[in-house]
Each structure stands twice: as structure tokens, then as C-alpha cells.
Amino acid sequence: MNTRSKLKRPEAMIFDMDGTLFQTESVLLPAYHKLFDTLRSEGLYTAPTPPEERMLGSLGMLLEDIWKVVMPDGSEEAHNRANELLLQLELEGLAGGETLLYPEVKETLEALHEQGVKLYVASNGLEHYISGIVDTHELAKLFDGLYSAGKHGTLSKVDLVKLLLEENHVKSAWMVGDRSSDVEAGKKNELGVIGCAYAGFGNHEELKGSDVLISSFSELLKLYEEAASNT
Known part of the structure; x- marks a missing residue:
């Protein structure tokens, strides 16, 4: 695993949904x-x-x-x-209103948004499921785009993230997720990869290849603030 100092500050962050933002x-x-x-x-x-x-x-x-x-x-x-x-x-x-985001998700996304980071979702889930979570938890104003396999018809997370990057002309980003598909999507698109180790659905082998593992979502803000500038 690379050291935190090797991460460059990105213009955008791309998030998986289940097990990353949302307590599925x-x-x-x-x-x-x-x-x-x-x-x-x-x-x-x-x-x-x-x-x-x-x-x-x-x-x-x-x-x-x-x-x-x-x-x-x-x-x-x-x-x-x-x-x-x-x-x-x-x-x-x-x-029904009884679903949960992970702790500090909304607050962390708000802080990143305020600092000018473009925020996206890239999920293998269905379109209405992803938009339903975002609407229920009042996150829509924070995201620049919601990408789902269900909407875009992609066959892999790699392809979905590639499409997202191309359509939005994103030059630098971190991929943030909890599964091997997220690591693969980040690495094959030459992004920094933040592995979320707090969900417990997979195992740490799934996150092998991540640049950094985080044990709580709020660590992401500190990583961003400490990241070396691209300039």
C-alpha cells in the first residue's frame, strides 16, 4: 500500500453507494x-x-x-x-424513513462540497434505488452526477467510472468504495483509491491495492486536507 503522502489532491471524488455511503x-x-x-x-x-x-x-x-x-x-x-x-x-x-447513512457521511460530503470538490456516485445498483437513497437522505444538492449500471447499461464498474470521467471531463479523482470492484475501477482508470474498511460486507483482501484504507468515513476529509497539491 502506498503512503498517504503519495495521494494527490483531486478535483473530484467518486463514491460507491452500498457499504460506502449507505448502510445497505x-x-x-x-x-x-x-x-x-x-x-x-x-x-x-x-x-x-x-x-x-x-x-x-x-x-x-x-x-x-x-x-x-x-x-x-x-x-x-x-x-x-x-x-x-x-x-x-x-x-x-x-x-418508510428508517434507513441509515454511515456516521458523518452527510457532514463530510458537505465539507468537501464547500471546498469545491466535485462529488459523484458510481454504483452497480439500479437507477431508482440510487436516486431514492440520495433523495431520502437529502444529498442531491451535493452531487454533480449519479451513475449507475442500471441507468447506463455498463457491464463493469471499470466501464461505468470511465464513462463518468469522460462525460464530465474529470482529470483527477479518488475512487472511494468497499469492494474489489471499486479498487479495480479506480486503478484501471488511473485514480487514487480509498478503501472503506468499516462496512464489513467483504474482507480486507477485497481492498488489496487501495492507496489508503479508512475505518470511518470522516477520515476522508482529513486525507483530502493533507493530500499534496497537484501543482
Whole structure:
């Protein structure tokens, strides 16, 4: 891992959503159990609900790949219905107002925004899920763009981040996330990578290759303030 002094101050920061900004389990786990209850009631799945850990361990993947891991014994029809149900139930959960960002997320984003840092989201999630989180937690005014695999049809986080950089003419940025897909997206696009080690969905091997690991989101502001200038 590189030392903090090697990080250059960026013009932009790109954030993963689940496990980075948003405490996914606060909306995901209730939706997950309702989803399988519904699949069984509709006759699309007959086995017990797979362990929660299987779902949590799949976060960061494209949705179509998640169901291959979570219910490999499920039919294509079950997988397609699960896609519909998950979005519906998560949006209902967000509307219920009981979901959580990680501590200091909003305050840290506000401080970075005030210092002129351009802020973006790049997530493998669905478009309405990402925008739902941003709207529910009143973050929209802080972001310069929300990029999701669901909206842009990209096949990898690498491609999604590349598109974001090109469309917004971003020359320097940090990729901030908690999964190996975030590290890969950052490195293959020649960005600094900040690995978020506080979510606990993956493991530290997932974050191998990050320039810095942080154990709380608020550390990001200090990193930015200490980063060497590009000039």
C-alpha cells in the first residue's frame, strides 16, 4: 500500500453507494426476507430463504450476478421477479424513513462540497434505488452526477467510472468504495483509491491495492486536507 503522502489532491471524488455511503442492511435485509416470502407465495421458489450472509457478501456485483450467487437453484423467472421485487421493496423501505447513512457521511460530503470538490456516485445498483437513497437522505444538492449500471447499461464498474470521467471531463479523482470492484475501477482508470474498511460486507483482501484504507468515513476529509497539491 502506498503512503498517504503519495495521494494527490483531486478535483473530484467518486463514491460507491452500498457499504460506502449507505448502510445497505438497514433497507436490504427487511426487503430480502419479504422478497423470498413473496417468491414462495407466487410459487416461483420453494426452498428456505438463503442465508443473509450470502446476499451481503454479493453486494457490489451486478444484480443479475447476485441472484446466481444467492439462489443458484432458482429459475430465470425467479431471478427476474426477484429483480422487480427487490427494487419495489427497497423503495418502500426508503419511503418508510428508517434507513441509515454511515456516521458523518452527510457532514463530510458537505465539507468537501464547500471546498469545491466535485462529488459523484458510481454504483452497480439500479437507477431508482440510487436516486431514492440520495433523495431520502437529502444529498442531491451535493452531487454533480449519479451513475449507475442500471441507468447506463455498463457491464463493469471499470466501464461505468470511465464513462463518468469522460462525460464530465474529470482529470483527477479518488475512487472511494468497499469492494474489489471499486479498487479495480479506480486503478484501471488511473485514480487514487480509498478503501472503506468499516462496512464489513467483504474482507480486507477485497481492498488489496487501495492507496489508503479508512475505518470511518470522516477520515476522508482529513486525507483530502493533507493530500499534496497537484501543482
